[in-house]
Structures are given as C-alpha cells and as structure tokens.
Amino acid sequence: MLPWRWNKISEQPAGEPHNTVRNDGFGDATLNLGVVLWRDRDVLPATWIEARGFVKAPTGASKQRVDGEVDPHLQVGTGSWDFGAGLAGAHRMEWGSLYASALYRENLEGSLHYRYGDVVLANLALDAPLSHFLDAPLFGLLTPGVELNFRYAAKDQFHGSSYDSSGGSLLYATPSIRIKLPFASQLGPSLRLAVQIPLTDRWLYGYQDEKVVWSAGLAVGF
Secondary structure, three states: OOOEEEEEEEEOOOOOOOEEEEEEEEOOOEEEEEEEEEEOOOOOOOEEEEEEEEEEOOOOOOOOOEOOEOOHHHOOOOOOOEEEEEEEEEEEOOOOEEEEEEEEEEOOOOHHHEEOOOEEEEEEEEEOOHHHOOOOOHHHHEEEEEEEEEEEEOOOEEOOEEOOOOOEEEEEEEEEEEEEOOOOOOOOEEEEEEEEEEEEOOOEOOOOOOOOEEEEEEEEOO
8 A cells, every 4th residue: 555645734823823834745655464364154254353464664755844844743754664463353244244453553763763652443343234224226325334443542752752742542433434336346346435533532642632534435345
C-alpha cells in the first residue's frame, strides 16, 4: 500500500491572525501479510481466524520545509521503519457477518528525532445486508454496518522526551453503508461510506480535541 496524504495544521495564537499550512504527497509504503490459522471448512468457510503482520518503510518525504518550518506533524512520511502484528477473525451468519481484530504497532524513531507512540488497536464490526430483512431490488444493493474502534497510543517522543499532549485512549463508534455498484458482479466493487465518531476524548493525555472522521472508498470481495 502506498498512500497519498493531505496534511494541514491550523493555528491561531492569542492576539495573532489565523495561520494554516498544508503539505501533501505520497506517504510511507506498507507491506501487509495475512495467514489463515484456522477455518471451519476448506471451501466457503463461515468462521475463520487469521494472523496479520505488516512492515512500513520510510518511503515518504520526512524532512520537508514548509513556510520556513520543518514540522514532523506536517511531513507525509515519518522517516522510520515501523512494524506490527495481530489477530483477526470473522463469523458469517445467515443474516449478517461479525468481524473482530486486534493489532499492536511498534513505531521507531524517525526523521527530525521524532518518534510516534506505539499503538494498540481493537475493532469489532457487524454488517447485515438489507435484502435479508426487506424484499426489494434497491435494498439488495445496500449493506449497513456498525463498528466499535478502540485505540491506545503511548506518548510521542521528541529528542527522547515525551510530548505531553499526545497519546492516550479513544473509543469510536463507526456507522457505515456499503453500496453495491449496479453494474458489478456478485464479487464486484462496492462503494463504502463511513463516519468515525469519537465517543469521548477524556482518556487522551494533555490537551487534545478529537474530531469526527469521514471516509469513502471502494471495496472488492474475493
């Protein structure tokens, strides 16, 4: 995976005008690997468990000067090799599918002597095609879903010292809708829309204000 990143930092110090700086470009490339550890049957399994791992390479620019400043939070790459591993599982029912996963990510020190905190992620998701409940052609194209996403991050470090307003825990609720494209086959692409809503930011360290995150993408079944 090679992402394109759009970064923006907005600041308004007391008594000064509002200032916004932006930077964009290709970020760090990530290689993901998944191995099925167990499944209830060899063909069309209803339940399975897999191991997952990844390694991220420092391919994105990580020392760019923007508006005279070299800010690690504005870089499209971190300049570090990072890696992680975890487990995931799924169970398909007659009326929907249940998914769960957990992942630990180790971040190493990157460019500008900045190290992002190590991360633990845990997710629980459920989706159910509307066609199972409502018999109409339109509903056959729609699959709503809902997720709980938990994230814990250790504090970031700069020159070996912890950055107080970083890290902590977050819990999100994420409703989504998957729309099967009308011209697609059974395993063809679908458009997925989701909104990630923070349930609380009281578990974060220091001063942090977590916002709602919207996402859109294409999903392909196999």
